[in-house]
Amino acid sequence: MGISFDDLKTGDKAALAAALAQIEADADAAQTIDLLTRAYSNARAHVVGVTGPPGVGKSTLLGRLIAKMRAGGRTIGVIAVDPSSKRSGGALLGDRIRLATDPEDRGVFVRSMAARDRLGGLAEVTVAAMVLMRAIYDVVLIETVGVGQSETDVEGTADTVVFCVQPGSGDSLQFMKAGIIEIPDIIVVTKSDMEEAARSAQTDIKGAIRVAGAGPTGTEGWDTRVLSISALRDRGLEDLMAALAAHREFLLAGGQLERKRHRQAESWLVDSLRERFGRDGLKRAGNLRLAEGESPFHKLAKIARGLAR
Ligand code: GDP
Numbered sequence: 647m648g649i650s651f652d653d654l655k656t657g658d659k660a661a662l663a664a665a666l667a668q669i670e671a672d673a674d675a676a677q678t679i680d681l682l683t684r685a686y687s688n689a690r691a692h693v694v695g696v697t698g699p700p701g702v703g704k705s706t707l708l709g710r711l712i713a714k715m716r717a718g719g720r721t722i723g724v725i726a727v728d729p730s731s732k733r734s735g736g737a738l739l740g741d742r743i744r745l746a747t748d749p750e751d752r753g754v755f756v757r758s759m760a761a762r763d764r765l766g767g768l769a770e771v772t773v774a775a776m777v778l779m780r781a782i783y784d785v786v787l788i789e790t791v792g793v794g795q796s797e798t799d800v801e802g803t804a805d806t807v808v809f810c811v812q813p814g815s816g817d818s819l820q821f822m823k824a825g826i827i828e829i830p831d832i833i834v835v836t837k838s839d840m841e842e843a844a845r846s847a848q849t850d851i852k853g854a855i856r857v858a859g860a861g862p863t864g865t866e867g868w869d870t871r872v873l874s875i876s877a878l879r880d881r882g883l884e885d886l887m888a889a890l891a892a893h894r895e896f897l898l899a900g901g902q903l904e905r906k907r908h909r910q911a912e913s914w915l916v917d918s919l920r921e922r923f924g925r926d927g928l929k930r931a932g933n934l935r936l937a938e939g940e941s942p943f944h945k946l947a948k949i950a951r952g953l954a955r
Pocket of ligand 1: 700701702704705707875877878879
């Protein structure tokens with residue numbers, strides 16, 4: 647028995663878990679494609695990617711953020727992307743879920759998933775999981791680890807990208823050198839209770855943004871916000887919530903959200919086909935443009951059937 651979209655809409659966590667298992671077991675089953683396609687056209691959540699190096703304070707920050715959002719009545723789906731799970735087959739997954747959430751709370755669902763099964767963006771199933779959660783919850787948080795690669799991964803999946811920087815770590819400098827300054831919509835200097843180091847990290851970053859003179863790629867008219875937060879002392883979380891809301895408003899007002907998601911869906915389709923059939927298959931696949939509102943899941947399945955023949 648498969649899970650229907652109506653089962654999911656009830657907010658039953660067991661139904662969502664079963665649907666995710668269904669996707670992982672057979673992403674090409676007709677029932678899975680139907681489910682994903684319905685979820686795709688019923689997007690409602692704000693999808694927020696939170697990224698940064700290990701130890702920067704992402705889990706602590708997310709724990710606080712989730713608690714605040716729940717207190718405000720918002721429902722949340724969390725995907726913690728595990729860079730190690732490809733090798734371990736999931737054995738290390740437990741380590742990545744360090745978010746203390748109430749298992750009885752129907753309004754929050756946390757799931758760890760494999761980082762990537764390829765060199766491109768996030769794994770195909772991770773994106774599928776995001777699409778399901780996006781249709782159910784108010785907010786979807788995707789946590790990824792790293793400096794360099796994962797920012798671009800999450801940029802291809804989230805509406806808003808938050809990049810976390812640790813004071814005094816030299817991250818900010820590395821971050822500027824790597825040229826990833828153009829990607830995040832919001833930069834959070836964590837551990838602002840490390841007073842002096844946090845202030846100088848913030849100054850460095852603001853300076854670098856001014857020099858680069860650029861905002862997030864593909865986004866006209868948004869100035870990257872730089873915030874200083876102490877999750878431990880509960881300082882600055884409201885600023886982050888306000889910045890997230892402002893970025894969402896900005897995307898909605900200019901019609902940019904729809905365009906961004908459309909671009910992301912097309913990239914996902916290309917990545918998924920390349921992953922499955924290589925460059926050669928990609929060449930034979932034909933037109934990979936999606937019509938407005940067209941489900942990439944449906945299209946992928948159709949092309950894959952043609953190529954497999
Ligand atoms: P992650 O690996 O990025 O998820 O980082 P964690 O959330 O696990 O935090 C790494 C370490 O930084 C832990 O020892 C936390 O207690 C500490 N930490 C997290 N947030 C803060 C903060 O706001 N201030 C200080 N001083 N330490 C923090």
